[in-house]
Amino acid sequence: MTSxxxxxxxxxxxxxxxxxxxxxxxEHSPWVAERVLxxxxxxxTPALHSAMVxxxxxxxxxxxxxxxxxxPELAGKAAVRGELTEESTREQxxxxxxxxxxxxxxxxxxxxxxxxEKFGFPFIVAVRGHTRHSIIALMAQRLExxxxxxxxxxxxxxxxxxxxxxxxxxxxx
Amino acid sequence: MTSxxxxxxxxxxxxxxxxxxxxxxxEHSPWVAERVLxxxxxxxTPALHSAMVxxxxxxxxxxxxxxxxxxPELAGKAAVRGELTEESTREQxxxxxxxxxxxxxxxxxxxxxxxxEKFGFPFIVAVRGHTRHSIIALMAQRLExxxxxxxxxxxxxxxxxxxxxxxxxxxxx
Numbered sequence: 001m002t003s004x005x006x007x008x009x010x011x012x013x014x015x016x017x018x019x020x021x022x023x024x025x026x027e028h029s030p031w032v033a034e035r036v037l038x039x040x041x042x043x044x045t046p047a048l049h050s051a052m053v054x055x056x057x058x059x060x061x062x063x064x065x066x067x068x069x070x071x072p073e074l075a076g077k078a079a080v081r082g083e084l085t086e087e088s089t090r091e092q093x094x095x096x097x098x099x100x101x102x103x104x105x106x107x108x109x110x111x112x113x114x115x116x117e118k119f120g121f122p123f124i125v126a127v128r129g130h131t132r133h134s135i136i137a138l139m140a141q142r143l144e145x146x147x148x149x150x151x152x153x154x155x156x157x158x159x160x161x162x163x164x165x166x167x168x169x170x171x172x173x
Numbered sequence: 174m175t176s177x178x179x180x181x182x183x184x185x186x187x188x189x190x191x192x193x194x195x196x197x198x199x200e201h202s203p204w205v206a207e208r209v210l211x212x213x214x215x216x217x218t219p220a221l222h223s224a225m226v227x228x229x230x231x232x233x234x235x236x237x238x239x240x241x242x243x244x245p246e247l248a249g250k251a252a253v254r255g256e257l258t259e260e261s262t263r264e265q266x267x268x269x270x271x272x273x274x275x276x277x278x279x280x281x282x283x284x285x286x287x288x289x290e291k292f293g294f295p296f297i298v299a300v301r302g303h304t305r306h307s308i309i310a311l312m313a314q315r316l317e318x319x320x321x322x323x324x325x326x327x328x329x330x331x332x333x334x335x336x337x338x339x340x341x342x343x344x345x346x
Contacts, residue, residue: 002187005194009182014175016341021178023197028243030197070201168189 004171007048011041025052025165026158028070032056044173045166053159061151068121068154073112074135096132104132111139119147126160177344180221184214198225198338199331201243205229217346218339226332234324241294241327246285247308269305277305284312292320299333 005021013021015037023030035055042048056064074097100108115123123139130138142150178194186194188210196203208228215221229237247270273281288296296312303311315323 002185002191004187004190005182009178012175014177017177017343018175020197020338020342021194024193024203028201028245072201165193169193170190 005169006171007042007045007173010048010170021169022052025162025169026056026067027161029067045170048170049159049163049166052162056155056159064155065121065151067158068124068151071122071124071158073116073122074108074125074127095127095130095135097127097135100132104136107136108132108139111136111143115139115143118143119150121151121154124154124157124161126157126164128164178342179344180215180218180346183221183343194342195225198335198342199229199240200334202240218343221343222332222336222339225335229328229332237328238294238324240331241297241324244295244297244331246289246295247281247298247300268300268303268308270300270308273305277309280309281305281312284309284316288312288316291316292323294324294327297327297330297334299330299337301337 010018010021015034018037018040019030019033022033026032032052032055035058036042036048036051039051042051056067112123123142125135125138127135142153145153183191183194188207191210191213192203192206195206199205205225205228208231209215209221209224212224215224229240285296296315298308298311300308315326318326
């Protein structure tokens with residue numbers, strides 16, 4: 001029988017192991033886990049998540065942009081089989097992204113390119129709960145935003161993704 | 174008192190948690206952890222490492238290239254403070270990369286650019302045990318290799334990095 005990692009187990013890890021375990025909660029950015037090391041022990045998953053979000057918020061705009069840019073493009077991600085995690089497969093399948101028509105796929109590519117050209121970073125959305133139609137509509141809508149608003153929105157989506165990933169990792173307290 | 178995660182603890186994790194825990198062993202490529210899920214329980218860290226390496230080897234050249242390209246550039250990595258992990262800081266400090274002179278830094282940038290232009294992927298080396306001098310010499314030397322040889326060498330270095338990261342995460346068996 002398998003189960004999730006418990007918070008006491010996580011709290012008991014040495015620094016390197018703790019950072020390694022939480023290294024992928026925020027894409028390619030284990031520094032977030034390092035920033036909260038000193039705040040252990042955490043007594044709930046939301047408390048841990050809040051501490052990690054606060055660590056990102058405490059960083060300057062440049063570090064936050066680096067975090068955003070560490071994410072792959074949505075349609076590119078779906079297209080490259082090797083990059084899809086079991087979780088992403090489930091999420092993107094849940095959002096119907098694996099059943100894009102060629103036209104929808106082309107539309108996603110076009111929107112990705114326009115988005116990247118306008119803002120200089122990839123479009124990020126926590127896809128759980130979305131459909132491919134709602135994602136395409138959302139991208140078109142968010143393309144109208146200012147760069148500042150979009151940088152903020154991408155961070156909010158990243159926090160949500162981190163919340164989902166922590167939920168996958170840790171047993172409820 | 175803190176310690177490392179034990180193999181029995183790792184073996185007992187459910188699929189999503191197992192993949193999350195091992196998600197950063199190979200840069201931005203949690204699919205490697207997914208491929209070995211079915212082979213649990215593992216009875217030693219080397220056995221787990223071998224299984225993960227075999228999963229990468231079983232992939233085609235394209236997926237392996239994607240894995241290689243998921244790595245940041247060495248000097249760029251050192252330069253962007255927000256991307257440096259505690260572990261990388263220790264490693265790069267161990268290799269003296271935080272004490273580059275402006276000339277050495279410029280040389281690393283120049284070599285990175287030439288390397289990327291020639292091969293189409295970033296230079297990868299497991300820096301533990303290296304000095305900045307040996308890294309610069311190694312880059313210049315590896316620039317002479319064929320693309321095929323360098324793709325193989327980058328994979329070998331990635332396997333070594335994965336071995337170090339597993340060692341940080343897991344208690345010895």
